[in-house]
Amino acid sequence: MESALANAVELLQSLLTGLTSTRTETSAGGGYMGQIADARARAAQAAAEEEQSRVRLGMAQRELKALESRWKEVEREAGDGRKKIERTKQTVETCRASLARCKWNEELENNLEAKLKEARDNVAELIHVGLEPFASFAIADHFAIAPGPS
Numbered sequence: 001m002e003s004a005l006a007n008a009v010e011l012l013q014s015l016l017t018g019l020t021s022t023r024t025e026t027s028a029g030g031g032y033m034g035q036i037a038d039a040r041a042r043a044a045q046a047a048a049e050e051e052q053s054r055v056r057l058g059m060a061q062r063e064l065k066a067l068e069s070r071w072k073e074v075e076r077e078a079g080d081g082r083k084k085i086e087r088t089k090q091t092v093e094t095c096r097a098s099l100a101r102c103k104w105n106e107e108l109e110n111n112l113e114a115k116l117k118e119a120r121d122n123v124a125e126l127i128h129v130g131l132e133p134f135a136s137f138a139i140a141d142h143f144a145i146a147p148g149p150s
Contacts, residue, residue: 014032
């Protein structure tokens with residue numbers, strides 16, 4: 001019964017003062033008041049962690065907003081690029097259709113260039129042959145050097 005009385009007195013003292021006289025409770029954290037102090041310390045630690053988490057959350061939200069705006073800009077640029085590609089495709093098709101209406105082909109162009117060269121050569125030869133009888137006259141030199149209006 002003495003031990004029960006001693007335990008009751010110890011409990012009352014611990015509840016009133018937060019101090020205990022036994023070694024087991026002292027090493028366990030100081031009784032009732034120690035437990036309260038320990039709980040307050042844990043609450044303060046949790047509050048600090050919460051604040052850090054809020055700061056990290058705010059930073060993550062700002063980064064997310066920046067990334068979302070960049071994403072929208074990239075989507076807009078991609079849309080503009082697609083529109084440019086479509087316009088270029090339409091232009092190419094228009095040019096191809098116009099070329100088909102002209103009935104152009106590389107062989108025809110080469111033939112026309114050969115005919116043009118031949119005609120130029122003929123003109124040059126005719127000019128040379130046509131001015132040859134006048135070679136002794138000064139007027140022939142004038143025409144040979146600077147053909148055109150006098």
